[in-house]
Amino acid sequence: MKKSIIVLVVIIVIVSCRTVFPVTTEQVRIPQSDDLVERGRILTLSACGPCHLNSTTNSFIGERMYDMPRILGKFYASNLTQDTTHGIARYSDAEIAYLVKTGINREGRYIPFMLRPNIADEDLEAIIAFLRSDNPEVHASDSVVGNSTYSFIGKLGFTIVNNKPMPYRTGIIKPPADSTLSNGKYLVDILGCFHCHSSSLSRINYLHPEQTKGYMQGGLKMRGADGDRFRASNLTPDFATGIGTYSAAEFARAVKTGIAKNDKVLRYPMRIYSDLPDDQVQAIYSYLMTLNPVYHKTGR
């Protein structure tokens, strides 16, 4: 009895502690150019938009993350507009880059979502250039959709189990434009497809996505915006349970319009990637078709 009380106290102490990680001291300023901003816009809409683009205002003020397990708490994607209080105007370019790659924000707090440690430098620069641009989608907006709150279990999970920031690696080069398969693999990584289409949020390997448990086999338990529970789809080329019967055109239609094979309507939290260029969708499809087909029924 005494022992279990001590264990409980230790857990409570650990959970209430806040770990502060070292922050970046780099001073980098991303140059602005129309071309970079436009490229950044497409990337930001595809990689960040699914969570941060608000469907009502069509600006990057964030949105409630209904798909996160409620047992962990209540989560909201942050405001990425240029607002000084709620947005990212306080962040330097280097701090944004550091946050995206490592998960550590400017206060030294680890945010265990949206990690992109393998994003190429030129893509990250394009995203930052877009976020600093005068595009209406990132105009300063002081709206706050909500503040994330962790439950006790959420705190426990993110303090003990998942409290490991990614290493800050620079000099990452984008795959060559003509290498379809490498590009597909890269896009599955930076768009975060494998975060949901694998088997567990706590077993994601951000550094080596293909080592993630159940990589692209689906099965992750999710909740829709209506509260219904279901599992993420299997995206391996298995004919019975995956996307083995999909043509490139059917796959592109599903990704870009939300309408899958046989007019099946994809449901939240699957997002619609209408801004993703056709060649990139094709690259993702080609890459997925090279994966080992895995028979894994996900009930969809």
Add this chain to the structure above:
Amino acid sequence: MRTIHFIPAGITLFFFLSFTLDTQSFLLINNHFNDHTTKQTDGKTLYYKYNCKSCHGKSGTGPMGNLRKAVEKYTDDQMRAYIRKPSDFNNKKMPAFANVIPDKDLTVLIQYVRELAVSR
């Protein structure tokens, strides 16, 4: 361990009721059920079939888009255009239903959405 005994008991009860219930009344129950569901032609069925519920919820007030506000803002023709191609209305998150929902279904669906908005 007790629950194991419930299974054979349940099966026995099922067969007992199947054989002893009056067949006609059993059918009437089914017909009544069918009458009730066809009345909504099935706006509600279409609402579920096209997965509207997953974002807009059962009552249309779902978190990803409140349809009660939409029906106040848009005419039927505008709603038809919106559902077919949401990106024309600056909505990048809703699937485009052009060539998915036939015109006839779309009319019924919009009618159902309007009914949802007044049923508080």
